[in-house]
Amino acid sequence: MLERIRQWIERRKGRQIGEHDFSNLPEPKTSGNLLLDDCRLIILDLETTGLNPARDEVIAIGAVAIQGGVIHLDDQFDLILRRPELNIDETVLIHGIGNEALTHGHETQDALLYLLEWMNGDPILAYHSAFDQKFLEKALKLQIGYTRNHLWMDAADLLPALFPDIKPGGKGLDHWAEHFGLEFSTRHHAAADAMATAELTLIAINKAIKDGVKTVEQLNTKLQYHRRLQNMHRF
Amino acid sequence: MAGSPQDSNRPQNTRAIMTFLREHAPFSNMDDAHLAHFAEHATLRFYADGDPVITPEEGVVKRFYVVKQGRICGERPSEKEDRTETTFEISVGECFPLAALIGERPTRTLHRAAGDTFCLSIEQDAFVTLFSDSEPFRDFCLRGVSSLLDQVNQRLQSKAMASMGSSNTLDTPLENYALRNPIVCSPDLPVSKAVARMHDNNVGSIIITDDNRHPTGIFTLRDLRTMVAEGKSPLDTPIGQVMTRNPSSLTSDADAFEAAMLMAEHHFAHLCVVDEEEHLIGVVSERDLFSLQRVDLVHLARTIGTATHLRTLVSLRSDVSRLVDSMLAHGADSGQVVKIITTLNDVTVRRVLELNLKRNDPGIPFTWLTFGSEGRQEQTLLTDQDNGILFQTPEGMTADQVREKLLPFARTVNEELAECGFTLCKGNIMASNPKLCLSGDEWDEWFIRFIDASTPQNLVYSSIFLDMRAVYGDTEPLRLLLDKVLTRIRKNALFQKMLAGNALQRKPPLTMFRHFRYVSDGDHRRALDLKRQGLAPFVESVRVFALANGVETANTLERMSALVKKGIFDAKDGNAWREAYSLIQAIRMRAHQEMLKEGEELSNYIDPDDLNPLDRRILRESFRQAQRLQQKLEVTYQF
Numbered sequence: 001m002l003e004r005i006r007q008w009i010e011r012r013k014g015r016q017i018g019e020h021d022f023s024n025l026p027e028p029k030t031s032g033n034l035l036l037d038d039c040r041l042i043i044l045d046l047e048t049t050g051l052n053p054a055r056d057e058v059i060a061i062g063a064v065a066i067q068g069g070v071i072h073l074d075d076q077f078d079l080i081l082r083r084p085e086l087n088i089d090e091t092v093l094i095h096g097i098g099n100e101a102l103t104h105g106h107e108t109q110d111a112l113l114y115l116l117e118w119m120n121g122d123p124i125l126a127y128h129s130a131f132d133q134k135f136l137e138k139a140l141k142l143q144i145g146y147t148r149n150h151l152w153m154d155a156a157d158l159l160p161a162l163f164p165d166i167k168p169g170g171k172g173l174d175h176w177a178e179h180f181g182l183e184f185s186t187r188h189h190a191a192a193d194a195m196a197t198a199e200l201t202l203i204a205i206n207k208a209i210k211d212g213v214k215t216v217e218q219l220n221t222k223l224q225y226h227r228r229l230q231n232m233h234r235f
Numbered sequence: 236m237a238g239s240p241q242d243s244n245r246p247q248n249t250r251a252i253m254t255f256l257r258e259h260a261p262f263s264n265m266d267d268a269h270l271a272h273f274a275e276h277a278t279l280r281f282y283a284d285g286d287p288v289i290t291p292e293e294g295v296v297k298r299f300y301v302v303k304q305g306r307i308c309g310e311r312p313s314e315k316e317d318r319t320e321t322t323f324e325i326s327v328g329e330c331f332p333l334a335a336l337i338g339e340r341p342t343r344t345l346h347r348a349a350g351d352t353f354c355l356s357i358e359q360d361a362f363v364t365l366f367s368d369s370e371p372f373r374d375f376c377l378r379g380v381s382s383l384l385d386q387v388n389q390r391l392q393s394k395a396m397a398s399m400g401s402s403n404t405l406d407t408p409l410e411n412y413a414l415r416n417p418i419v420c421s422p423d424l425p426v427s428k429a430v431a432r433m434h435d436n437n438v439g440s441i442i443i444t445d446d447n448r449h450p451t452g453i454f455t456l457r458d459l460r461t462m463v464a465e466g467k468s469p470l471d472t473p474i475g476q477v478m479t480r481n482p483s484s485l486t487s488d489a490d491a492f493e494a495a496m497l498m499a500e501h502h503f504a505h506l507c508v509v510d511e512e513e514h515l516i517g518v519v520s521e522r523d524l525f526s527l528q529r530v531d532l533v534h535l536a537r538t539i540g541t542a543t544h545l546r547t548l549v550s551l552r553s554d555v556s557r558l559v560d561s562m563l564a565h566g567a568d569s570g571q572v573v574k575i576i577t578t579l580n581d582v583t584v585r586r587v588l589e590l591n592l593k594r595n596d597p598g599i600p601f602t603w604l605t606f607g608s609e610g611r612q613e614q615t616l617l618t619d620q621d622n623g624i625l626f627q628t629p630e631g632m633t634a635d636q637v638r639e640k641l642l643p644f645a646r647t648v649n650e651e652l653a654e655c656g657f658t659l660c661k662g663n664i665m666a667s668n669p670k671l672c673l674s675g676d677e678w679d680e681w682f683i684r685f686i687d688a689s690t691p692q693n694l695v696y697s698s699i700f701l702d703m704r705a706v707y708g709d710t711e712p713l714r715l716l717l718d719k720v721l722t723r724i725r726k727n728a729l730f731q732k733m734l735a736g737n738a739l740q741r742k743p744p745l746t747m748f749r750h751f752r753y754v755s756d757g758d759h760r761r762a763l764d765l766k767r768q769g770l771a772p773f774v775e776s777v778r779v780f781a782l783a784n785g786v787e788t789a790n791t792l793e794r795m796s797a798l799v800k801k802g803i804f805d806a807k808d809g810n811a812w813r814e815a816y817s818l819i820q821a822i823r824m825r826a827h828q829e830m831l832k833e834g835e836e837l838s839n840y841i842d843p844d845d846l847n848p849l850d851r852r853i854l855r856e857s858f859r860q861a862q863r864l865q866q867k868l869e870v871t872y873q874f
């Protein structure tokens with residue numbers, strides 16, 4: 001009996017992360033003239049049940065914030081979602097999140113609302129962001145009916161665009177991390193991957209500012225230009 | 236990587252930072268709650284190669300930094316030229332800028348990133364919280380300096396660093412070391428053949444290279460031993476499967492210091508030397524860096540102790556100097572070395588006395604006293620005579636009659652000692668001085684006058700006469716005398732206070748901003764006097780505490796230990812002061828060895844610019860410890 005009460009309390013705890021004002025969520029910022037050396041950027045990484053956004057689900061969200069070119073560790077996001085109904089057998093070996101962690105995780109809707117509030121509408125960077133963007137947008141739409149557009153940038157474009165002369169062993173997060181001698185605390189943990197991505201982003205921002213890139217918009221333009229260039233090479 | 240149970244409630248990135256911190260002092264000794272406080276309040280900053288991290292222009296330092304990855308160099312403008320020079324280096328896990336942060340002042344040195352560098356950093360608020368809540372952290376910050384000394388000392392002791400005798404060798408580029416044509420092989424060579432090749436060439440390592448002569452691995456005799464012991468792979472295994480991959484390498488313009496540090500840090504004994512394109516050009520072994528010399532103290536002492544002629548004793552003095560050289564080169568701790576010098580000096584003094592007694596015994600029982608540094612057993616190669624005689628007056632003779640017999644004897648001894656390299660004392664503090672050739676009662680009266688009439692001159696002499704030891708003869712008369720003297724001093728608070736005031740006259744040579752304060756005499760414009768400015772503040776302050784608390788020994792290090800035992804010094808303070816004192820002494824002795832090698836006259840002056848950055852840093856931190864010791868003296872005697 002005691003054990004069940006304990007579990008129930010644990011679940012209650014996981015359920016509520018403050019009060020959410022659904023009608024008053026932060027406004028997504030368009031890049032406009034946000035200054036790189038001043039603005040807040042969200043570096044996000046998701047762990048999912050698989051690679052297919054149509055079928056698979058988000059199970060963990062890790063994010064860190066860069067503000068004024070500095071990672072602030074008191075401003076981070078590290079949640080496992082409570083989704084006991086999900087089948088995670090396929091991926092449990094990669095991210096190490098088992099059924100138990102999922103049943104004790106946070107209620108999805110709460111977590112997503114909390115994430116939106118925490119992100120505060122700031123631009124989002126992710127490594128191979130298309131993947132994270134699809135998953136997150138789907139989860140937001142299905143779970144809480146949220147469909148607003150946020151500004152996403154791909155950290156995977158950031159480094160080759162700013163360091164065109166560096167050719168690491170490949171395009172992955174690991175390759176760039178290895179090139180700069182970064183260490184992952186653990187790999188395939190949303191928060192740790194977000195941290196490594198954020199560290200690379202710090203390196204990129206340092207370079208961008210030296211290259212005269214001042215605003216998020218200018219940076220985004222540079223990324224898009226790089227992407228177009230890449231696509232041209234492909235044909 | 237023991238994490239506490241509540242670790243799992245903390246975000247992954249907080250835990251990761253705590254894990255990182257736990258690997259480094261002082262965090263390794265801190266509670267998890269305090270580490271968590273650090274991690275949760277930290278920011279992570281990136282600095283590209285050459286980016287400034289903190290500058291003097293920024294004003295009062297408001298943040299505390301820990302290097303997470305990369306390196307920070309301290310830079311100050313060089314006075315001579317239009318460039319800057321590196322004053323220190325801070326590497327992974329090390330903290331900065333402690334002194335400026337605690338002193339609430341701007342940094343004096345431009346801190347610049349060397350290579351891509353990440354730093355963890357907390358704001359002053361979080362720093363103050365940790366400082367007040369965590370004892371290990373507070374200790375580290377206050378003694379930051381001495382904790383650094385701890386580490387440096389460990390390195391000094393560690394085999395590699397140890398052998399780096401003089402500061403010059405530290406700067407010698409690796410290319411100056413005999414880089415034997417390294418023995419190499421390809422990865423497919425069987426181990427047995429590779430070992431045969433090593434054997435033929437009488438070397439302990441073989442480098443495995445690829446077609447372009449890039450080193451890909453190294454195999455050493457130690458690896459062979461492990462392989463044989465484990466018995467997992469047969470000796471015909473291709474060496475590429477058992478070699479240590481990616482051997483450490485340095486370019487030939489790196490210096491011996493870097494090589495020694497790298498070896499000491501990773502506990503390996505061989506390094507590849509490569510050119511800019513990473514082609515192998517040589518191998519440096521630990522042994523190459525420090526050519527071994529036999530140190531034979533016992534033999535030398537025996538030879539001195541049985542010499543039959545003065546000229547033999549004179550010629551043996553150069554062996555003493557060579558011995559000191561080689562002991563220093565082997566990283567003997569400076570406290571040990573000065574004791575060895577003192578021991579050999581004692582043997583010499585005794586032998587001179589014995590030879591003279593054989594020739595011409597005055598027939599009076601006496602004790603040969605030494606004062607000052609020899610009394611403290613702290614002699615270096617630069618030493619002059621400070622001695623005296625304590626005699627027992629035979630029945631039916633007056634003290635003056637005894638002196639008549641003893642003084643000519645003492646004069647000969649003083650002169651012969653001078654021939655052996657113990658310079659005659661300019662202040663005539665020598666046994667041949669009638670005022671210092673006294674009976675037990677006369678010495679007692681002498682000390683009563685010395686203590687009661689604490690004239691400025693007497694206070695100057697306190698550093699000589701209050702550090703006294705018997706070198707030859709019966710020690711009992713001296714023990715009785717010391718007993719009386721110590722009791723008198725312990726009861727005389729005024730004398731203690733005057734001694735303390737005198738000890739505070741000599742300030743460690745640091746400016747308010749922790750820069751070196753140079754002596755002002757014309758000849759030594761950019762010089763520090765390591766003896767008077769560096770060691771004396773320790774010696775004199777410690778003497779006051781020792782005499783006031785009935786510590787009998789005259790040796791400064793032993794006095795400090797005794798004071799810790801008596802609870803007068805906090806154990807950690809005592810350690811820090813012992814180390815700081817020893818390190819200044821070590822630097823002084825190395826300087827002496829250098830001067831000897833150059834054929835210069837020995838002096839206690841050094842130009843800190845001639846030191847390598849590590850030694851400069853050590854010296855500065857050691858002086859700061861002297862300031863702390865003097866502060867304790869000030870507080871104790873309420874100045």
